[in-house]
Amino acid sequence: MGPEDVMGERELVLSRRGLGALALAGLAGPAFAQGFPSRPIQVIVPFAAGGGVDVTMRVAAEAAGDLIGQRFVVENRGGGATITATTAVVRAAPDGYTVLTAPTTMVINAASRDNLPFDWKTDLVPVSMIAKLPLVVVARRDAPYSTMRELEAAARAARDPLTFSSGGTGTVAHLAGELFALRTGIKLQHVPYRGEGPALSDLIGGTLKVSFATLASVSGQIEGGTVKALGVTTKDRTGLLPGVPTLVEQGYPDYDVSAWLALVAPRGTPQEAIDAMQRAFAAALATQSVRDRMKVLGAEPVPGTPAELAAFMAKEAAQWAEVVRAIGLKPE
Template identity: 55%
Template structure:
């Protein structure tokens, strides 16, 4: 008797085979969603590679709290500044790719390769983009005792008093640092950069007059400007910001083409499961979609920028090329 002579047995075997195949397909199709549904099961660590209290730190904390509510787990912030954001970024690049150690990546991450001959990690291969958090315009501020009240007056001060314009930033080779160096180049005024471990201590020295000006995120400086403890000389983007509508842009004050800003994005170690990346992307975008979160970010000087993971990857690659071009054209020397 052939194996199909027994009709009842043949049908039973066929049904079992079909069922086995269907279950295999179902398991394959639902494997990733199942992982996404079980993640996260514990607290996540989010490293901010700057000191606490600066603009990036403030923005990240607002979004992290809202994203944590969506994930039903806490995103605990750890501030790990130093080495131009390399220390904190490296910690995440070397972490387990399980979705529980994440990085609030600043623009500095894609700038550093154009300024440093060697780095302990490669952001293009050791980290994966997850979600854009926000764009961060900058504002040039000074203490109230500085005689210069405009960018042109600042230029004149630097050219006539015999000492360079001292400007602070949240760290060497940050966007704020480069913004100040570019201003020195386009204005012809001598400038001297003073690096701090984060924006907060730099802002304090700016208010006290220990440095002339500060290139700061709006998120870090706007409250001080509104309180009258800092004077805003200009914003660094091509258009004025709604947060400080009366403050002219640097470009408006005679420096055509001056248009610089930063961003902060969520990234994870390489080999983080795609389902985990998708879950985190959805949580960040969900947080940014909340009207109260978007309003809070705008209030502190950030621009919400929800996007897909693929779009973020493309943006980061393009921005790295842009900054490399700026550094080369301006003749800025790295380490």
């Protein structure tokens, strides 16, 4: 699905989406009455156009731009495992007019790579959480297990490690599988693919038995019955698959995993700019139009304050650093 398929017509005009006079009055307060922004704001996405992170950010950015009074202009700078784009934003003028779409990859890179040209904890400042992209554990249709407990039992009984696939080494889906193995003490063998599409094809074809994947990539196959969902990896059930229980519900109380994207800015960005952007995105993510459009993408909007985002990213960094150390992950 490309950006043009998602963005559609300008359906985010406030008067048509019932944000309400009270909300509009609140948005017209001090944070939007100051000098920022006086021109468009560049949002760097560290992936190629058309992917889940890119399109999700475009949906949020268009709505936030309508609210803040200036466009958020999305620019894609893929490659370099997100390091190239992140470095560019770290080195940009800290004036609020260049910001970064920070994905989960950023904190994974910090744990798995040496000599990065930046330290995200000190060179970037949090602005707003944008969305989470739940993961789902799926099995081929005829697999002899239908729950995570049954999968765990099968892995314990197996003579050789049970194999699972993901869209690539070092991805959130890969590490989600490794985390499950660490938390349960079972043996799993990762089979990396170059993308979730090929992994899903082999799962449906019977070459593989289990895959950890983003909801967006497998929801159609789950609904069509070509694969079956064993569990959702987020702490709470997703409204996108309300009938599928979480791993927490199945007896894994500390298992809460998702891909995510957030908005961050260079260190030294004025507080006025951070506050204005945070308020715009929080209001945009609360609109039903944005929530509906993100649902199609397999994403769940998660607005929040800079302090909440900082705490969340620190927790994520610690969790993935634990997994990276345990499996000795090195970038390809």
